Amino acid sequence: MSSDVIIVGGGVIGCTAAYALAWAGFTVTEIEREQMGGQVAVVNTGMLGPYTEIKHPPAFAAFAERSFAQWPSLAESLYEETGLDLELVRSGLLQVALTDEEGARLQQAAAHFPAAAGAHWLDTASARELEPALAPTVRGALRLPTEAHVNNQRLMRALLLAGGRRGVRYVTGAPVHAVELDGAAATVLVGAERLSAARVVLAAGSWTGALAATLGLHLPTVPVRGQLVNVRGEHRPVEHILYTENGYCLAKRDGTLVLGGTMERVGYRSTPTAGGVRDILARTSELLPGLADLTFAGAVAGLRPHLPDDAPAIGALPGAEQVVVATGHFRNGVLLAPATAASVVALVEGRSAPPGLALFDPARFARASEAGRSTSVYPETV
Ligand SMILES: Cc1cc2nc3c(=O)[nH]c(=O)nc-3n(C[C@H](O)[C@H](O)[C@H](O)COP(=O)(O)OP(=O)(O)OC[C@H]3O[C@@H](n4cnc5c(N)ncnc54)[C@H](O)[C@@H]3O)c2cc1C
Numbered sequence: 058m059s060s061d062v063i064i065v066g067g068g069v070i071g072c073t074a075a076y077a078l079a080w081a082g083f084t085v086t087e088i089e090r091e092q093m094g095g096q097v098a099v100v101n102t103g104m105l106g107p108y109t110e111i112k113h114p115p116a117f118a119a120f121a122e123r124s125f126a127q128w129p130s131l132a133e134s135l136y137e138e139t140g141l142d143l144e145l146v147r148s149g150l151l152q153v154a155l156t157d158e159e160g161a162r163l164q165q166a167a168a169h170f171p172a173a174a175g176a177h178w179l180d181t182a183s184a185r186e187l188e189p190a191l192a193p194t195v196r197g198a199l200r201l202p203t204e205a206h207v208n209n210q211r212l213m214r215a216l217l218l219a220g221g222r223r224g225v226r227y228v229t230g231a232p233v234h235a236v237e238l239d240g241a242a243a244t245v246l247v248g249a250e251r252l253s254a255a256r257v258v259l260a261a262g263s264w265t266g267a268l269a270a271t272l273g274l275h276l277p278t279v280p281v282r283g284q285l286v287n288v289r290g291e292h293r294p295v296e297h298i299l300y301t302e303n304g305y306c307l308a309k310r311d312g313t314l315v316l317g318g319t320m321e322r323v324g325y326r327s328t329p330t331a332g333g334v335r336d337i338l339a340r341t342s343e344l345l346p347g348l349a350d351l352t353f354a355g356a357v358a359g360l361r362p363h364l365p366d367d368a369p370a371i372g373a374l375p376g377a378e379q380v381v382v383a384t385g386h387f388r389n390g391v392l393l394a395p396a397t398a399a400s401v402v403a404l405v406e407g408r409s410a411p412p413g414l415a416l417f418d419p420a421r422f423a424r425a426s427e428a429g430r431s432t433s434v435y436p437e438t439v
Pocket residue numbers: 065066067068069070071088089090091092093094095096097100102103104105231232233234260261262263264265268282283284285317318319358359360361362383384385386387388389390391392393
């Protein structure tokens with residue numbers, strides 16, 4: 058059975074794009090090497106933090122804001138189609154200062170957020186009034202009242218259910234090992250099988266670079282491992298997302314407290330480690346001293362697909378509009394999924410690229426490698 062579009066990769070980016078394409082009337086086949094779900098099947102942070110996470114450049118921040126704005130309607134339409142509540146919670150976020158220097162920096166930063174972020178500074182007493190579990194030693198917090206989170210696992214279940222109902226054909230256990238241009242179409246090679254479509258979308262997360270290379274495109278995706286610790290108590294210990302320069306914690310609706318997260322360049326090793334768990338607990342205990350009494354509910358790890366300038370690659374292959382790339386979402390694949398999916402639909406339909414997309418041109422690294430550019434601003438931990 059042939060499809061208009063083949064998507065390679067069954068993570069949040071591929072599955073959101075598949076759903077959006079099916080919604081727009083395309084027939085879609087999505088091919089996944091393992092099980093559908095990708096990283097978000099195990100990593101359940103689901104933070105939607107456009108103002109905390111993405112500040113530069115302005116076109117990237119605008120894209121993140123646009124994606125954030127699309128989240129309520131995505132959650133609503135998935136609920137209508139599947140009955141699954143994605144647990145989208147507009148909890149707000151406290152960016153907590155652990156030292157006076159951090160406090161001074163955050164107070165200064167407050168002035169630079171857009172008005173829509175509603176950023177305002179809280180002294181220690183006001184921060185602890187909102188979140189009594191915070192350590193008395195914290196030096197205040199910057200509050201961003203609109204930041205939110207969703208339940209990743211419910212999101213993936215709903216996307217697969219809704220996509221399936223709209224005719225998306227999911228093929229699992231099928232590693233794609235190459236992609237070829239085929240006149241005006243493109244062909245993916247899976248074992249001895251060749252599958253062709255008018256459009257192929259490469260959404261294989263950290264592995265996309267290897268697929269792009271089979272088409273001659275230099276796209277240096279690398280995995281950055283992130284570990285999380287889950288703990289549980291009798292009561293929900295916090296309402297806001299608590300965020301520091303070294304980690305974060307947030308409570309899911311079932312009471313699970315998700316503590317994160319490491320940033321490690323260790324290749325494709327995606328298992329949690331004793332050192333990762335130790336460091337996460339040490340950092341988050343500074344924020345929440347009561348953590349030690351909660352029940353340990355496991356540790357998980359996933360691989361963030363990273364590109365050297367911290368921005369994703371979303372766009373057509375240079376000179377070959379039949380291949381669309383959607384990867385490199387790094388720390389924000391869930392946040393950026395709706396706007397990415399809308400961009401993929403526009404590119405597949407051959408409409409003019411949505412605003413800001415030039416920034417995400419997948420060909421930029423071919424040019425940058427000639428100039429030797431590598432500019433990540435995120436520090437590594439662990
Ligand atoms: C600890 C941690 C916390 C995070 N927290 C957040 C957060 O709070 N908010 C947020 O927005 N983001 C967060 N992220 C980032 C987010 O999880 C990623 O950006 C997102 O999962 C990337 O999705 P993806 O679909 O691009 O890639 P993936 O999830 O990696 O999916 C790619 C899929 O492609 C498949 N694949 C690869 N190669 C092939 C092939 N050759 N053939 C077929 N299939 C193939 C893989 O098996 C995989 O299933 C976090 C990540 C981590 C690790």
